[in-house]
Amino acid sequence: MSKTLIRGAxxxxxxxxxxxxxxxxxxxxxxxxxxxxxxxxxxxxxxLLPGLVDLHTHLREPGREDSETVLTGTRAAASGGYTAxxxxxxxxxxxxxxxVVEQVYRLGKESGYADVQPIGAVTVGLEGKKLAELGAMHxxxxxxxxxxxDGKCVHDAVIMRRALEYVKAFGGVVAQHAQEPRLTEGAQMxxxxxxxxxxxxxxxxxxxxxxxxxxxxxxxxxxxRVHICHLSTAGSVEIVRWxxxxxIDVTAEVTPHHLLLxxxxxxxxxxxxxxxxxxxxxxxxxxxxxxxxxxxxxxxATDHAPHPHEDKDCEWAAAAMxxxxxETALSVVQQTMVETGLLTxxxxxxxxxxxxxxxxxxxxxxxPVSEGEPANLTLVDPAYRGVVDPAGxxxxxxxxxxxxxxxxxxxxxxxxxxxxTVVDGKLA
Numbered sequence: 001m002s003k004t005l006i007r008g009a010x011x012x013x014x015x016x017x018x019x020x021x022x023x024x025x026x027x028x029x030x031x032x033x034x035x036x037x038x039x040x041x042x043x044x045x046x047x048l049l050p051g052l053v054d055l056h057t058h059l060r061e062p063g064r065e066d067s068e069t070v071l072t073g074t075r076a077a078a079s080g081g082y083t084a085x086x087x088x089x090x091x092x093x094x095x096x097x098x099x100v101v102e103q104v105y106r107l108g109k110e111s112g113y114a115d116v117q118p119i120g121a122v123t124v125g126l127e128g129k130k131l132a133e134l135g136a137m138h139x140x141x142x143x144x145x146x147x148x149x150d151g152k153c154v155h156d157a158v159i160m161r162r163a164l165e166y167v168k169a170f171g172g173v174v175a176q177h178a179q180e181p182r183l184t185e186g187a188q189m190x191x192x193x194x195x196x197x198x199x200x201x202x203x204x205x206x207x208x209x210x211x212x213x214x215x216x217x218x219x220x221x222x223x224x225r226v227h228i229c230h231l232s233t234a235g236s237v238e239i240v241r242w243x244x245x246x247x248i249d250v251t252a253e254v255t256p257h258h259l260l261l262x263x264x265x266x267x268x269x270x271x272x273x274x275x276x277x278x279x280x281x282x283x284x285x286x287x288x289x290x291x292x293x294x295x296x297x298x299x300x301a302t303d304h305a306p307h308p309h310e311d312k313d314c315e316w317a318a319a320a321m322x323x324x325x326x327e328t329a330l331s332v333v334q335q336t337m338v339e340t341g342l343l344t345x346x347x348x349x350x351x352x353x354x355x356x357x358x359x360x361x362x363x364x365x366x367x368p369v370s371e372g373e374p375a376n377l378t379l380v381d382p383a384y385r386g387v388v389d390p391a392g393x394x395x396x397x398x399x400x401x402x403x404x405x406x407x408x409x410x411x412x413x414x415x416x417x418x419x420x421t422v423v424d425g426k427l428a
Contacts, residue, residue, distance in 0.1 A: 003027070003038035004418070009048035009379060011369050013345025019048060021375040024417040029370055041413060043379055049349045051083025051376035051414065053356040053365050054326065055175070055253060056150070056229060056301035059085070059116070061107060062100070063092025068306040068396045070107035073326070074114040076304070076395035078421040080326040081378035081411040082114055084357070084365045085304075089121040090151040096121035096132035098140035105142035113421050117362060120144040122163050122174060126152045131159065134166050145361045148175035150229055151276075153211060155181050160215060164224035173225040173251075173359065176215050178236070179277065183207035188317065190263040190278040198266065200316070203278045205233040212236050216243035216250050227359060228252040230303050232277040234287035241296045251359050253301035254288050256332035257323055261285075261401060271312050271319030272401050275305075292351060293342040299356045302329045306397030324395050328388060330380065331407035338382075339408065345382075364417070375418035384410035394427060 004021040011017050011029070018033040019026060054077065060068040068076075070087070077085050087104050089095035095104060101118035108116020120137040124130045126149045137144040147167060154160045154176060163174050184207045189195050191202025212228055216239065219226040228240060231252045243250045257275065262282050265273040273279060291297040305322025312319055333352065337343040343351070357366025364374040387406050390398030414422040421428050 003036065004041060004420070005033060005035045005038040006041045006043050006048060006379065009043035009046050011048045012349055013047050016044065019369065021415065021418045024375055026369065026371055026373050026375050041379070045381070045383060046412065047345050047380045047382055048369060049081070049345065049378050049380065050353040050366055050369055051378050051416065052081045052330065052352045053360070053362055054082050054085045054302050054304070055146070055299060055356040055360050057085040057087055057304045057326065058090070058306065059087045059104070060091065060306060062103065066308045070104065070116060071111045072394065072396040073304070074108065074111040074116060075427055076326040076393060077114040078414045078416070079394045079411065079427060080328070081330050081380065081414055082326060083376040083378070083414065083416045084115040084117065084362045086117045086119050086146055086360050088150045089119050089148060090126060094121050094125050095119070096124050098133060098136040101137050101142040101144055102140050114416060115362070115365070117360060118142045118144055119175065120147045122147045122149045122154050123159060128152065128154055128156055128159060131162060131166065134163070134172070138170050138172060145172050146175055147172060148177065148229065150175065150177045153177050153179040153181060157214060157218065161218050161222060164219055164222045164226065168222060168224040173227050175227040175229050176211065177229050178208045178211035178215070180207045180210050189266050190280050192263060192281060194263045194266060200266070205235050205280070208233055208277055209235040209239055212239050216240070216248050219250060220246065220248045225249045230255050230258065230277055230301070231288070231297060232258050232280050232284065234284050237287050237291040237296055241291070244296065251298040252296070253299045254292055254297045255303045256300060256325055256329045257401060258288055259285065259292070259336040260332050265401070269316050271314065271316050272323065272399055274316060274319050274321050275323050276321040289336060289342055292337065298351070299359065300329065300333055300352050301356065302326050306395055307399050308397065312399045322399065324393070324397055324400050327393055327395065328400060328402050328407060330411065331409045334382060334409040335407060375415050377415045378411055379413040381410050381412050382408065384408065386410060
């Protein structure tokens with residue numbers, strides 16, 4: 001592989017430096033590095049970050065290739081600055097066996113745009129009745145470390161306890177979709193003033209908060225790790241904050257859309273705003289931002305949920321839940337967290353690369369931008385402003401809530417182990 005010199009980039013938002021990549025590795029970081037025979041990328045005014053890591057991606061393959069494939073999903077990931085993604089288990093068939101997770105893992109290897117780490121289902125068929133082959137999935141070639149029934153809650157307390165006990169043996173983590181199913185029957189949006197005015201079934205905050213409270217106590221009892229997916233309410237923040245103060249081994253994520261959008265958007269009845277968990281109130285949004293800033297919420301995860309056009313272009317009640325997010329996540333974080341002064345670029349690297357890599361044990365990712373480290377990197381132009389147009393997405397789906405909205409920042413380059421996957425804002 002040829003050498004690449006990234007010249008004058010602000011590493012983690014700091015002083016301009018040169019970064020020389022040789023093969024798969026960062027060879028040198030400093031100033032005034034001679035280019036020699038290296039390909040030169042002029043990076044003045046741009047931010048260099050470790051490649052982003054998404055702990056919560058839906059790639060849909062196998063079974064729903066009309067929505068997304070591993071190839072199109074990893075192309076979308078690279079476009080958004082990601083070098084690794086964790087693929088959720090709610091595929092068809094469900095990723096609840098060693099065979100299915102190995103298939104997803106192999107497809108990720110073949111894509112070449114981002115590393116794909118499969119997430120294994122907690123229960124067989126996501127049915128919440130019987131533990132899936134957790135040990136076999138961990139021992140497989142995919143080396144699964146994160147398990148989740150995302151899309152459904154592991155609502156049975158005994159099953160959840162057993163899962164926590166099982167994964168503790170090999171240092172795994174259960175990622176919980178916190179939703180008490182009985183409290184959300186017929187729910188269409190956040191329960192509150194807007195749902196009452198629109199006449200749509202309400203999704204109460206307590207449906208999320210009650211499961212989080214139960215699960216952090218179970219994790220404490222078992223002495224295991226639990227991760228909270230797409231935390232969305234101010235009350236959930238307080239529960240996680242309390243749990244951490246007790247020393248409970250809990251981590252939590254927030255999605256970009258829950259940092260920006262509110263349930264007021266639903267007044268349009270546009271199904272693009274239908275998502276699980278639902279968009280909450282302005283008060284919740286502000287609480288989530290503060291919690292991400294102070295570390296109560298550990299990471300940003302996209303919950304990239306692609307759907308075909310017909311599953312969203314329909315009446316609200318019939319529409320699928322979910323939004324695509326890989327290609328806009330960093331821009332939303334820049335707008336909501338960096339430009340508001342809540343996070344520095346170094347802290348963005350922590351929340352979107354370092355910590356998700358640590359939680360999921362993504363080897364070679366989330367590493368420092370320093371000599372001898374793997375060259376998994378993303379270069380961002382923070383001065384860019386552009387209107388979101390899903391027609392230009394690499395994802396197979398375009399169900400974005402940001403269509404027509406101006407967002408800041410653009411990923412200009414992404415490198416996966418020294419190989420450019422995005423160059424000048426376009427897929428390599």
